[in-house]
Amino acid sequence: MTTPTKLVPASVVDETVGLLTEHYVFPEIAEQLADLLRRRLAEGAYDVDEAAELARLVTADLQSVNGDRHLRVKHHAVPVPPEQGAATLEAMRRDFDASLGGAPRVQLLDGGVAVVELAPSLFPLEWAAEPLGAALTLASRARALIVDLRANRGGDPDTVAFVCSHLLDERTHLNTMHWRRDGRVEQSWSLPHVPGARFGGSKPLYVLTSGTTFSAAEELSYDLQQLGRAVVVGEPTCGGAHPCKGWTLHPHLEATVPVGRAVNPVSGTNWEGTGVQPDVPCPAADALDRAHALALARLAG
Known part of the structure; x- marks a missing residue:
């Protein structure tokens, strides 16, 4: 029997901060969010035992600055592979076959x-x-x-x-x-x-x-x-409106981080937030x- 991977909130937060800093489409917002997550970690806000609850707490903080709904930590009930994007791809394949x-x-x-x-x-x-x-x-x-x-x-x-x-x-x-x-x-x-x-x-x-x-x-x-x-x-x-990529943080957790910005050729903008x-x-x-x-x-x- 495979031993479940222990949930270490500090590790999840550290990896999320690294992904934000390297990939998030708005570098200035990434710095604000990185500071926020580190501060919340130090305050004990993420001292939880359940992966789903950690995902909820971190996601709420990630979306608290500019309301980017693509920016989140997702919980997966079924363990997912460690490869980049594998969690989202597996879930999508199940939905594809059922629809x-x-x-x-x-x-x-x-x-x-x-x-x-x-x-x-x-x-x-x-x-x-x-x-x-x-x-x-x-x-x-x-x-x-x-x-x-x-x-x-x-x-x-x-x-x-x-x-x-x-x-x-x-x-x-x-x-x-x-x-x-x-x-x-x-x-x-x-x-x-x-x-x-x-x-x-x-x-x-x-x-x-x-x-x-x-x-x-x-x-x-x-x-x-x-x-x-x-x-x-x-x-x-x-x-x-921001396209994103996914990274596995834990067998049940995936970070999705927007890596680009859409601009419509007619409006000159997009639908982000509105x-x-x-x-x-x-x-x-x-x-x-x-x-x-x-x-x-x-x-x-």
Whole structure:
């Protein structure tokens, strides 16, 4: 039987401070947070025996300065490998297998309006291209399309570009990433070709959001909104725009640290902290009916 690894809060905090200092997208904030975590450790604030409680306490302090919801220590009930990013990848793979590859629902509503739900994540493109391409190709014949992101908590920016490519006619600049560590600037564009048929860039398109829509799902909503391609219906989103990487701190703990900053080519900014603001605000539970009614009215007009 494997002996459980002892939880040493000081070690977890020290590793987290090192990751902040080396990788966090805002170096000045990283210094403030490093000082805060060291002070809280010295005060005994992290003297706990449970990994889940330590994760909660450290995360609250990490998010206390600038409210960055990507910056956190995550607890994993199932032990995870020590390799960088392995914890997140394993959890995503389980979700991928349980959700038909991230497209759990394709439905045709009255009036020729299709719904494609993308949840719970926009999975890595090497996994998701086939199921998402199939779902979007199936919906391409609809007169109008509703993309449901209310239960989507983020994922891969390349998958954002892949989905956008099905919803646009021409290759389009979607986003620009500014990476901290090497100062690299990287543009994201829709693809010149997609597998299967495109829904295209002219038919009515609606995107549903909720208060838990997060990260890459927010980028998908924001990109399409800023391009004037989609009407966003529902609630303001969670407000996490900074791409992050994960490091295992303990068999049950993973630090996720934002390592870059997104800049939209239309707005010149992003949705960090504010969330994506819907064009048609309504409770998330009502968003599908509201979008369907809007689509029918537009098609009738």
